[in-house]
Amino acid sequence: MNRIVVCGLSNRALGMFIQPVITQFSQQNEIVGLLDPDGRRIEIARESFPSLSSIPVYHPNQFQQMIKETNANTVVVTSRDDTHIDYILQGLENDLTVITEKPMVTNANDAKRVMEAEARSNGKVIVAFNYRYNPFHRRIKEMILEGKIGRVTSVDLNWYIDTYHGASYFKRWNRDRNRSGGLSIHKSTHHFDLVNWWIDQKPEQVFAYGALNYYGKDGELNPSPTDHRYCSTCMEKQNCQYYMRWSNRRNNLAVKDDHIKSEGIEKSAQNYTNYRPDSCIFDHEIEIEDTYAVTVKYDKGAFLSYSVNFSLPYEGYRLAINGTKGRIETTEFHEPSRIPFPYPEQTIEYYPLFGSKEIIHVLQNEGGHGGGDPLLQEDLFMGVDPSRPYQILAGAEAGAYSIAVGEGVWRSAKENRPFSINELLKQTSDSSQLV
CATH class of the missing domain: 3.40.50.720 (NAD(P)-binding Rossmann-like Domain)
Structure with a gap:
């Protein structure tokens, strides 16, 4: 037990x-x-x-x-x-x-x-x-293990966070790097771990550019330079496009925030003591980045080109994995209720180096994070599925490599230089595998 x-x-x-x-x-x-x-x-x-x-x-x-x-x-x-x-x-x-x-x-x-x-x-x-357990992500892992694209040479991953989700990070404690590590750690570790796991290579060096383009005191959509406003009491929220996109002008009721899990800001605040989940996204104290462009070099020769934006019209990602025998592509749109235009069903496209394109439809399961949560819960509380032929449950080393890449990203953006992962982890290279 x-x-x-x-x-x-x-x-x-x-x-x-x-x-x-x-x-x-x-x-x-x-x-x-x-x-x-x-x-x-x-x-x-x-x-x-x-x-x-x-x-x-x-x-x-x-x-x-x-x-x-x-x-x-x-x-x-x-x-x-x-x-x-x-x-x-x-x-x-x-x-x-x-x-x-x-x-x-x-x-x-x-x-x-x-x-x-x-x-x-x-x-x-x-x-x-x-996110490793998402059915599309598991199928991509399986395709790589099957040798469909040969040795992985490069990965292109572009992640998009919409204005609704992106703004939520800047209303709360996540905007404080001392508490969250910044978004290259709090959020992007998800993405870095996926790539590390997919290609089974260790990150060695990272270089990045980063900027605060949308939020903070210089945000172009800031109604005024006033500091210390809160959405629930702000007198300018009708002039805030971030707030009004998801609100009703007649009664100023914000829609449900999927990261706060309540029917409104006021109700959410009642779930905590001395906690404000509605701080202004344009406060002067905000200094973490909301935009990154990143390059990562891996120990077996692969390169990652990664970008993330935290204030875009829709949410999702575009992925391409290139190898010596072919290429995998997929595009995902998250949160359909927040996408104001038609979008295609997600599939995986496989392009052999010589031959015809294949379109792969993936069997999906219900649950959070694209069906990943229920499968992870089974591994955690029932034991790892013995029929799965590959490692999927992440350990401390995998967590550490994702953190080191994330820290390397924001530090590189600040110092304008590449960072060695071993420099960040203060360790020498060894032959152990990511798990």
Whole structure:
């Protein structure tokens, strides 16, 4: 029996981990402790899941007490990004299995600390990279393993975040690099891990350009240079195109924010103590980048050309993977309810180096992140699927490489120079494989 304690009662904790454990995987898993600094979040968890009412609750400084009293063997880390490191290290010190949301940590130095702690521990770290489990992403992995395109030589990945989703990062704590690592870590680690996993190569060097083009004090659509506004009380929101695209002018009701998981800003704020999820996206304090263009060099010769924008008319990505025997292409449009034009169904196009194009239709499953969440949950709470012929569940090293690339991106943009991944992780190259 997995005896699970949950550190950080975020919406992700409730929906991705607590709910399935209680409703689907209770024969093999039991939640035995909850930890969060916010009493209101504990109330929300217990209101949402009455079976948690008898479960003991703890403050962050009571981690060791929690493990002793609950006899836990598994820790789920779903707290704010910058606090992951504390719970991961304490979990490893107690030889526990640590399941952490991405990003594993917020900087390369902490990533190195996690790998070193895991090497000393009888426990292990699992990073919940659910995007690996998306059916299209699994099929691409399988095609590469089948040798369809030969040795991978280059990857082009362009990611698009729409104004609705992109603005949400700049309303909340994510806009503080000390808390999130910046968006090249908080968000792009998803993407860097996918590429690392697809091509099974280690990133060696990264160079990037980055800029703050849309948000912050110099945002061109800022109604005025006023600081410290909040959407729920702002007198200028009818002049804010970011707000009004998703709002009704007559009653100023914002539509549901899929990252806040509530019916409005005011209701969302009631789910936390002293937390404002509606800070102005044009505040002067914002200095993280919202646009990147990146090049990554890999140890087996591949190159990655990556870009991401956090304020675009639609959400999705375009991908091409080139190899010595052919090319894979796919385009995905996310969040159809927010796309104001017709768009094609996602397929995978395969172009052999010599021959005819093939169009591959992928069988999809239901669930979050393109059907990835339910499959990840099965691996986490039932054990890895023994019929799958390749590694998919991510460990600490995979988490660390994604973090190092992400930090290399923003540092390169700041310092205008390439960064070595080993320089960032302060380690020498070895022959171990990404997992």
